Amino acid sequence: MTQPPPPPPNQPPGPPPGGFGAPQDPPPGGFGAPQDPPPGGFGAPTPPPNQPPNQAPYGYPQQPPAQPPQQPYGYPQQPPTQPQGQPQYGYPQQQQPYGYPQQPQQPYGYPQQPQPSTVVAAGAGGGKKLSTQMQIVIAAVVAVVLIVGGGVWYANSGGGEKDDNAGGTTGATTGGNKDGASGGLGGNGKEKVPANTKSSLKFQLPQPKVDDTTDVSGSWITDKAFVKTDVNSIVGRDLDKGTPLWTLALPGQVCGTSRHTTADNKTAILFEATKRVGPKFYQPCTEVGVVDLNAGKLVWSTSVTGGNAGDDKARFSEVTLSGTTVAAGGTDGGAAFDLANGNPRWKPKANAESCYDMGYGGGEGLVAARKCGSYNSQYVVIQNLNPISGAPISQYKMPTGVEYAAIVSTKPLVVAADVGDTAGDGSGISDFFSIDEKTGKLKVKIAADAERFAAKCRSTEVETCTKVVVGNGRLYLPTEEREGSTGEYGDETNEILAFDLTTGKQIVQKADAGDRWTMVPLRMDGGNLLAYKMPPYDMGGQIVSIDGGTMKPTVLMENPSDKTVRDAEGTFSGDYAEILYANGRMFISDVMISKPSGTSSYKEYLALGFSTN
Incomplete structure (x- = not known):
């Protein structure tokens, strides 16, 4: 392929010339909106709980301890002058942290005019108000300008209304109408309210038997099939019966999947080259492939060498898809491939800054989370990439104290x-x-109190966040469970709140789960937000469509409250299970299974299928 242009003069010490792809040294000059964050490390794994009914399920298997980057790789490039638009897709997954505290680094990137950044605490109001005298002066000046220009100008101001939510935080205006109205957001969703919202359980798949904890993350819906990762295979099943339509056998266990699919239902996976055997039950995750979810065929598979792996196959921990590019990342470095044929677009390479791509966010854009620096003074750079060449369109250096970063959305970033x-x-x-994403400048930082909000990102993975959705220029976040209005045992509830991605301010409107229910946001549907309502002990779950502007929920599906059905549904957790909804069908599936303990008396399931049809 064509090599990228040489770095501009007066660069800080960089890698040797040559190479290609996403890895590269940052160009000179300040960029973004430099912060002074606190020092420290990043990430903390969630301890894997046991999984009795109605409790959170077991955790995730761990890769052997990652070695610190020994052989740096990647090549400097100048950013292209124009970003390239990409098609879109949509959905999240797992793992666990390592690393050491970092030393403060100088911000760097593309030259730009100094710009103040905004830091807003989630749930807090905006900045300082102008004094009355200053407002009068400004109003007078504006009035003179308008009169001189012969124009007439009317304005509606938001007014800083308060949100009386249970968390007791202060809301902010939506930036639209003074009554905090949605300003035309919401609607245009494909998911319609069925004639009967009552669903029935169509099938329940028992967990396959395994000898050790096994990753089975990955599920998709097509027009004809519910597709689910199994043991050493991927299986397409009838939407209503759950019976196999096709089985794609693989040489080893699937160890990574993309939540994104193409318009013709292709997706990217990672898998192990050979089957797992005792006593360690582990194989390196080295194979990258593309699966046709309609035909149940492996379109291509390949592996690469280089980076920290040297002459061995590079190991990857996650894979994503953007346009016609498949991108995989991990501690050995990042690589990208042509979706059509698997030809490499870039491979892990050494560079003088010890930089490597930990992983990528896909969908409408392709964004790399890139770690650089010596082992005891590493820092993270977020690079919006040209998905064909890997050249950076823009980049932003994360604050000191960040060891890992997760891409929630690529457009908006x-x-x-x-x-x-x-x-x-x-x-x-x-x-x-x-x-x-075009300039690399920080618009706003939204501080999210971990004790108040329930979103999660797996520490060492880049595209694994759950319980958080971006759409309508907003960030939708669920609150943690809290006591409901009755104060009785089991009367927990929560809300979904929205924050403006330009101002960082909380939107006045919110979606209440209601007493004894808690909500988990799933994905956008046009301007609406789909959410799963986790039920109380005596009822079935629900799927609701929340208007993205007014935050008013509408029920699309109500699952059965029969004890056997609700017990089966209750074995899955909103924290870990994959939940898909489309066209009146909901599928909830496990992401991790383990060897039965021998003392458990309850049934465990790989997946359940519900339908209102």
Whole structure:
């Protein structure tokens, strides 16, 4: 392929010339909106709980301890002058942290005019108000200008209304009408209210038997099939019966999947080259492939060498898809491939800054989370990439104290991180960063109190966040469970709140789950937000469509409250299970299964299928 242009003059010490792809040294000059965050590490894994009925399920298997980057790789490039638009897709997954506290680094990136950044605590109001005298002066000046220009100008101001939500925080205006109305957001969803919202359980798949904890993350819906990762295979099943339509056998266990699919239902996976055998039950995750979810065929598979792996196959921990590019990342470095044929677009390469791509966010854009620096003074850079060449369109250096970062959305670009390991709850999130993907400038940082909000990002993975959705220029976050209005045992509830990605202010409207229910946001549907309502002990779950502007929920599905059905549904947790909904059908499936303990008396399921049809 064509090599990228040489670095501009007066660069800081960079890698040797040559190479290609996403890895590269940052160009000179300040960029973004430099912060002074607290020092410290990042990420804390959620301890894997046991999984009796109606409790959170077991955790995730761990890869052998990652070695610190020994052989740096990647090549410097100048950013292209124009970003390239990409098609879109949509959905999240797992793992666990390592690393050391970092030394403060100088911000760097593309030259730009100094710009103040905004830091807003989630749930807090905006900045300082102008004095009355200053407002009068400004109003007078504006009036003179308008009169001179012969124009007439009318304005509606938001007014800083308060939100009387249970958390007791102060809301902010939506930036639209003074009554906090939605301003035309919401609607245009494909998911319609069925004639009968009562669903029935169509099938229940028992867990396959395994000898050790096994990753089975990955599920998709097509027009004809519910597709689910199994043991050493991927299986497409009838939407209503759950019976196999096709089985794609693989040489080893699936160890990574993309939540994104193409318009013709292709997706990317990672898998192990050989089957697992005792006593260690582990194989390196080295194979990258594309699966046709309609035909049940492996379109291609390949592996690459280089980076920290040297002459061995590079190991990857996650894979994503953007346009015609498949991108995989991990501690050995990042690589990208042509969706059609698997030809490499870039491979892990060494560079003088010890930089490597930990992983990528896909969908409408392709964004790399890139770690650089010596082992005891590493820092993270977020790079919006040209998905064909890997050249950076823009980049933003994360604050000191960030060891890992997660891509919540690529367009608009939203990044989650635990700055200085301050979250303290294993969520991997202390703040959300809204970044201009074209310039790399920070729009706003939204501080998210880990004790108040329930979103989660797996610390060492880049595209694994759950319970958080971006759409309508907003960040939708659920609150943690709290006591309901009755104060009785089992009367927990929560809300979904929204934050403006330009101002960071909380939107006045909110969606209440209601007493004894808690809500988990799933995905956008046009301007609406789909959410799963986890039920109380005596009822079935629900799927609701929340208007993205007014935050008013509408019930699309109500699952059966029969004891046997609700007990089966209750074995899955909103924290870990994959929940898909489309066209009146809901599928809930496990992401991790383990060897039965021998003392358990309850049934465990790989997946359940519900339908209102």
